[in-house]
Amino acid sequence: MSTVDTTATPSPETSADRPIIEAKNLAVDFWVNGEWVNAVKGMDYKVHPSEVLAIVGESGSGKSVSSMSLLGLLPPNSRSRGSVKLHGREILNAPVESLRKIRGKRIAVIFQEPMTALNPVYRIGYQITEAIRVHSNMPPAQAKERALELLKLVEMPDPEKAYNSFPHQLSGGQRQRAMIAQSISCDPDVLIADEPTTALDVTIQAEILDLLRSLHKRLNSAIIIITHDLGVVADLADNVIVMKTGEVVERGSVHEIFSDPKNDYTKELLAAVPKLGYTNEGKTVRTGAPVLELKNAVIEYPGRRRVPAFRAVDDVSFAIHPGEIVGLVGESGSGKTTIARGAIGLLPFKEGSAMVNGVELVGIKPNALRELRKDIGIVFQDPGSSLNPRWPVGESIGEPLQLLGDFTKKEISTRTEELLDQVELPRSFRNRYPHELSGGQRQRIGIARALALKPKLLVADEPTSALDVSVQARVLDLLENLQEELGFACLFVSHDLAVVDRLADRIVVMNHGKLVEEGSPDEILRNPQQAYTKRLIAAIPVPDPTEQAVRRDERRRVLDEQKAAGEQVDANEEAEIHAPAAPEEPTPPPQLPHA
Numbered sequence: 001m002s003t004v005d006t007t008a009t010p011s012p013e014t015s016a017d018r019p020i021i022e023a024k025n026l027a028v029d030f031w032v033n034g035e036w037v038n039a040v041k042g043m044d045y046k047v048h049p050s051e052v053l054a055i056v057g058e059s060g061s062g063k064s065v066s067s068m069s070l071l072g073l074l075p076p077n078s079r080s081r082g083s084v085k086l087h088g089r090e091i092l093n094a095p096v097e098s099l100r101k102i103r104g105k106r107i108a109v110i111f112q113e114p115m116t117a118l119n120p121v122y123r124i125g126y127q128i129t130e131a132i133r134v135h136s137n138m139p140p141a142q143a144k145e146r147a148l149e150l151l152k153l154v155e156m157p158d159p160e161k162a163y164n165s166f167p168h169q170l171s172g173g174q175r176q177r178a179m180i181a182q183s184i185s186c187d188p189d190v191l192i193a194d195e196p197t198t199a200l201d202v203t204i205q206a207e208i209l210d211l212l213r214s215l216h217k218r219l220n221s222a223i224i225i226i227t228h229d230l231g232v233v234a235d236l237a238d239n240v241i242v243m244k245t246g247e248v249v250e251r252g253s254v255h256e257i258f259s260d261p262k263n264d265y266t267k268e269l270l271a272a273v274p275k276l277g278y279t280n281e282g283k284t285v286r287t288g289a290p291v292l293e294l295k296n297a298v299i300e301y302p303g304r305r306r307v308p309a310f311r312a313v314d315d316v317s318f319a320i321h322p323g324e325i326v327g328l329v330g331e332s333g334s335g336k337t338t339i340a341r342g343a344i345g346l347l348p349f350k351e352g353s354a355m356v357n358g359v360e361l362v363g364i365k366p367n368a369l370r371e372l373r374k375d376i377g378i379v380f381q382d383p384g385s386s387l388n389p390r391w392p393v394g395e396s397i398g399e400p401l402q403l404l405g406d407f408t409k410k411e412i413s414t415r416t417e418e419l420l421d422q423v424e425l426p427r428s429f430r431n432r433y434p435h436e437l438s439g440g441q442r443q444r445i446g447i448a449r450a451l452a453l454k455p456k457l458l459v460a461d462e463p464t465s466a467l468d469v470s471v472q473a474r475v476l477d478l479l480e481n482l483q484e485e486l487g488f489a490c491l492f493v494s495h496d497l498a499v500v501d502r503l504a505d506r507i508v509v510m511n512h513g514k515l516v517e518e519g520s521p522d523e524i525l526r527n528p529q530q531a532y533t534k535r536l537i538a539a540i541p542v543p544d545p546t547e548q549a550v551r552r553d554e555r556r557r558v559l560d561e562q563k564a565a566g567e568q569v570d571a572n573e574e575a576e577i578h579a580p581a582a583p584e585e586p587t588p589p590p591q592l593p594h595a
Contacts, residue, residue, distance in 0.1 A: 017048070018048070018087075018088075019046035019047060019048050020047055020048060020049055020086065020087065020189050020190055020221075020222045021046070021047050021070070021084065021085070021086050021107075021189075021190050021222065021224075022045075022046045022047075022083075022084070022085045023043060023044060023045050023046075023066075023070075023082065023083070023084045023085075024044055024082055024083040024084075024085075025042050025043070025044065025081075025082040025083065026040060026042070026043040026044070026066060026069070026080070026081070026082040026083070026084060026092070027040055027041055027042055027043070027080070027081040027082050028040040028062070028065050028066060028069050028074065028078060028079070028080050028081075028246075029078065029079050029081070030075075030077055030078050031077040031078075031079075032077070036079070038246060039062050039065050039078075039246050040062040040065055040066045040069070040246045041062075041246045041247050042082070042247075043062075043066055043082075043241075043243075043248055044248070045241060045251075047190065047222040047223075047224060048222065049220050049221070049222060050216060050217055050220055050221070050222070051222050051223075051238050051239065052216065052222070052223040052225060052236050052237045052238045052239075053222070053223070053224050053225070053237065053238070053239050053240075053241065054225045054226075054227065054232075054233040054236070054237035054239070054240045054241070054254070055067065055224065055225070055226050055227075055240075055241045055243060056226075056227060056228060056230065056233055056240060056241070056242055056243070056269070057228070057242060057243035057244055057269075058228065058244070058269075058468040058469075058470060058471070059228075059438065059439060059468055059471075060245070060438075061243040061244050061245060061246065062243055062245070062246040062247075063226045063243050064194055064226050065078075066243075067192050067194065067224055067226055068194075069084075069092070070084050070091065070092070070107060070192070071099060071102065071103050071107055071109070071192075072093075072094070072096070072099045073109075080092055080093055086102065086106060086107065086189070086190070087189070101135075104131055104134065104135060104183075104185075104186055104188070105135040105186040105188060106188055106189050106190065107188055107189065107190045107191075107192065108183035108184065108186070108188040108190070108191055108192070109183065109191075109192045109193075109194065110176075110179055110180055110183050110191060110192070110193040110194065110196045111179065111194055111196075112194050112195035112196065112198055114167070114172075114175035114176050114178065114179040115167060115168070115172075115175060117179060118167040118175065118178065118179060119167075120166065120167055120168060121166075122166075123163070123164055123165060123166055124151075124162055124163060124164075124165055124166070124167065124170070124178045125144065125147050125148075125162075125163035125164060127178075127182060128147040128150060128151075128163075128178070128181055128182045128185055129143040129144055129146075129147050131182050131185045131186065132146055132147065132185045132186065135186045136186070144163075146185070147163060147181070147185070148160065148163055150181040150182075150184065150185055151163060151177075151178070151181050153181065153184075153215075154177040154178075154180050154181045154184075154211055154215075155177065155207070155211060156174060156177050156178070156181070157174070162174060162178060171332060171333070172200055172201075172204070172332055173200055173201070173204035173207070173208070173332075176196065176197075176200065176204075176208055177208070177211070180196075180208075180211065180212070180215075184215060184219065187219060187221075188219075188221060189221055189222065190221060190222045190223075190224065191212075191216065191221055191222070191223045191224070192223075192224045192226070193212065193223060193224070193225045193226065193227075194226045195226060195227055195228070195229075196208060196212070196225070196227075197209065197227075197229065197232055198227075198229065198465070201330075201331040201332050201495045202495060202496070202497065202536060202539040202540050202541075203331055203535060203536060203539040204331070204332070205232070205539065205541070206539035206541070206555065209232065209235050209236055209541070212225075212236060213236060223236075225237065228468045228469055229469075229541070230258075230269065230270065230273050230469065230543040231273070231540070231541030231542055231543050231548070232541055233254065233543075234254065234258060234541060234542065234543050234544055234545040234547075234548045235541040235545075235548045235552065237254045237545075238253065238254060239251070239252070239253055239254065240252060240253070240254050240257040242257065242263065242265065242266045242269070244265050249263045249265050249266065250262055250263040250265075250266045254545045255545055255546070258270065258543065258544055258545055259546075268470060269469060269470060270543060272469045272470040272472070272473040273469050273498075273543045274469075274472070274473070274476070274496070274498040274499050274501070274502050275498055275542065275543070276497065276498050276501055276525060276537075276540060276542070288321055288322050289321075289322075289358070290319035290320055290321050290355070290489075291320055291321065291322055291356065291357055291456050291457045291488075291489035292319065292320040292343055292354075292355070292356055292457055292489060292491060293318075293319040293320075293353070293354075293355045294316055294317055294318055294319070294339070294352070294353070294354050294355075295317050295352055295353040295354075296315050296316070296317055296351065296352035296353065297313060297315075297316045297317065297339075297342070297349055297351070297352040297353065297354050298311065298313060298314055298315065298316075298349065298350045298351035298352050299311075299312050299313040299335075299338050299339070299342050299347055299348070299349055299350060300312065300350045311513060312335050312338040312513050313335045313338050313339055313342065313513050314335075314513040314514055315352070315514070315515075316335070316339065316352075316510075316513075316514070316515045317352075317515065318508050318515065318518055320457070320489040320490070320491060321489060322456070322487055322488070322489055323483070323484075323487045323488075323489065324489055324490070324505045324506070325483060325489075325490040325492055325503055325504050325505050326489075326490070326491055326492065326504060326505065326506050326507070326508060327492045327494060327500030327503065327504030327506070327507045327508070327521075328340070328491060328492065328493045328494075328508050328510065329493075329494060329495060329497060329500055329507060329508070329509055329510070329536070330495070330509060330510035330511055330516075330536075331495065331511070331536075332495075333512065334510040334511050334512060334513070335510050335512070335513040335514075336493050336510045337461060337462075337493060338513075339491075339493075339510075340378075340459050340461050340491060340493050342354060342361070343356060343361075343376070343457070343459055343491060344373070344376050344378050344459055345361065345364070345369045345372065345373060345376075348361075348362075349361050349362045350362075356372060356375070356376065356457060357372065357375045357456050357457065359372050374404065374453050374455075375453075375455050375456040375457060376455050376456075376457050376458075376459065377449075377450030377451055377452075377453070377455035377457070377458045377459070377488075378450055378458070378459045378460075378461065379443070379446050379447050379450045379458065379459070379460040379461065379463045380446060380461055380463070381461050381462035381463065381465060383434070383439075383442035383443045383445060383446035384434060384435075384439070384442055386446060387434040387442065387445060387446065387449075388434075389433065389434055389435060390433075391433070392430060392431050392432060392433055393429060393430060393432055393433070393434060393437065393442075393445045394416050394420075394429075394430025394431060396434075396445065396449055397416045397419055397420070397430070397445065397448050397449045397452060398412040398413070398415065398416045398452070399449070399452075400449065400452040400453050401415055401416075401452055401453065404453065415452065416430055417430070419448040419449075419451060419452060420448060422448065422451065422482060422485075423444040423445070423447050423448045423478060423482075424444070424478060425441065425444055425445070425448075429441070429445075438471070439467055439468075439471065440467055440468075440471035440472075440474060440475060443463060443464070443467065443471075443475050444475065444478065446463070447463075447475075447478065447479065447482070451482065451486070451488075454486070454488075455488055456488060456489060457488065457489050457490075457491070458483075458488050458489070458490045458491070459490075459491045459493070460479070460490060460491070460492045460493065461493045462493060462494055462495070463475065463479070463492075464476060464494075464496070464499060465494070465495070465496065472499070476499065476502060476503060479503070480503060492504060497525060497536060497537065497540055498540060500521070501521045501525055504521060505520070506518065506519065506520055506521075507519065507520070507521055507524040507525070509524060509530070509532070509533050509536070511532045516530050516532050516533060517529060517530045517532075517533050525537060531562050534558055535555075535558060535559070535562070538551065538554055538555035538558045538559075539555060
């Protein structure tokens with residue numbers, strides 16, 4: 001006779017096996033022009049403690065919308081359907097009062113742009129302590145103490161100073177650290193990081209990723225990271241969801257997605273990512289009189305009252321020849337954008353020499369500068385804010401021709417259509433407004449406008465940093481083809497060394513206003529001589545999780561070596577290139593105190 005073991009019961013699900021957050025058949029719609037338009041369709045996922053889930057896809061794929069719906073942060077013309085459970089309790093479409101208790105305490109968000117997410121009229125310390133006191137009864141003095149500990153935890157260089165600073169007084173990386181400190185102030189179970197590193201330099205990006213990796217392990221929290229940067233995904237994520245037009249087209253572990261993608265769209269995304277080691281057989285040494293030539297150039301911001309003058313560009317010399325693309329790279333504050341602004345006459349050169357198309361910019365008169373600007377075009381980082389929102393884009397393209405006063409309306413119309421053809425957009429787009437175009441299309445309009453007067457020099461300031469990888473690839477192809485066809489000289493300002501590697505004939509590395517190193521992409525990126533350049537290259541995330549793990553260890557080794565070398569290396573660098581000393585590696589942050 002068989003017996004039944006009544007003592008044997010199924011083991012309960014452990015806390016590590018139980019998901020923190022679980023979405024089932026999540027859908028989001030928007031009411032547009034009298035009908036519901038679907039933005040997210042039947043999305044399912046689970047995120048466990050200490051897990052990082054990356055949601056990737058192009059703009060409009062629904063990745064941000066799906067995550068913002070969890071906390072009821074979508075506009076009034078939206079509706080969310082399906083189920084989202086936090087620790088087994090339904091939170092989708094919960095009452096506002098219930099969501100307020102969850103926001104910040106259980107689920108916190110790190111937004112893409114901290115300057116717009118932080119309140120500009122309140123100091124950083126107030127904003128962190130406010131988040132703490134909303135969800136606890138902690139007295140003000142204790143809340144301040146905890147806020148300072150949080151700022152130390154996120155490795156803020158001077159926590160006390162940052163606590164008393166307004167957002168505009170911090171750098172981009174420091175503002176992002178302050179926002180992370182605010183988001184983890186109540187020990188949340190889930191961190192939603194929406195493009196947290198898009199606008200950051202590669203070294204600051206690497207530090208932020210290291211910080212997020214350390215924090216979520218220490219807090220045993222889950223992270224949902226929303227990004228189009230596949231290098232960031234390879235560096236941080238455990239599992240990946242790939243979205244296209246609101247649908248999940250592929251999911252899997254980070255190694256499965258990168259090593260063996262199944263969906264064609266995923267393969268296209270991976271193929272579009274610029275990688276270090278790009279080879280272009282067409283790159284040659286250019287000759288002829290340089291279009292832009294700097295010799296010991298100096299740009300200085302004048303002092304005000306007790307604030308001394310600041311030398312943003314100091315003793316910089318390089319040249320760009322016709323048909324040549326020179327990549328200008330460096331961290332924020334390195335002086336690269338200042339040089340770009342000086343080259344187009346928006347900032348005056350104080351000393352040295354700065355020649356554009358044979359005309360000296362140092363001491364140039366306003367009338368001569370106005371005449372010279374016909375030979376200069378500029379492509380801005382954000383075409384949405386550089387185009388007039390009240391004008392059809394055709395008028396924006398034709399505006400330089402109209403201001404010159406040498407063209408009839410018919411000639412301007414014909415030239416506008418030619419420019420739309422060159423940037424591979426339909427001529428009918430001339431009647432559309434900027435908000436009716438995608439980011440990549442707006443950037444093409446910006447390029448068309450910059451080329452309207454057939455400039456000898458094109459200055460491109462971070463023209464692809466905010467674009468999806470596939471759109472970025474198409475814009476880079478376009479810029480490369482136009483430069484080959486029209487033969488203009490190009491100063492390409494970027495913090496993305498992989499993009500510069502693909503596009504540039506030569507690279508100029510800047511640090512704190514000084515020229516650190518100059519040479520071909522092979523010389524700079526494959527055989528760097530200066531410690532600063534080595535740190536930049538080591539910080540670049542690559543779209544391969546296995547290789548990225550190796551690069552992360554290599555970066556740590558480079559930092560350790562430079563730290564061990566100490567002041568001797570710094571003194572050598574100071575003597576040879578007049579660059580600031582390498583910063584010491586930050587000390588390990590303290591354990592997070594509990595509220």
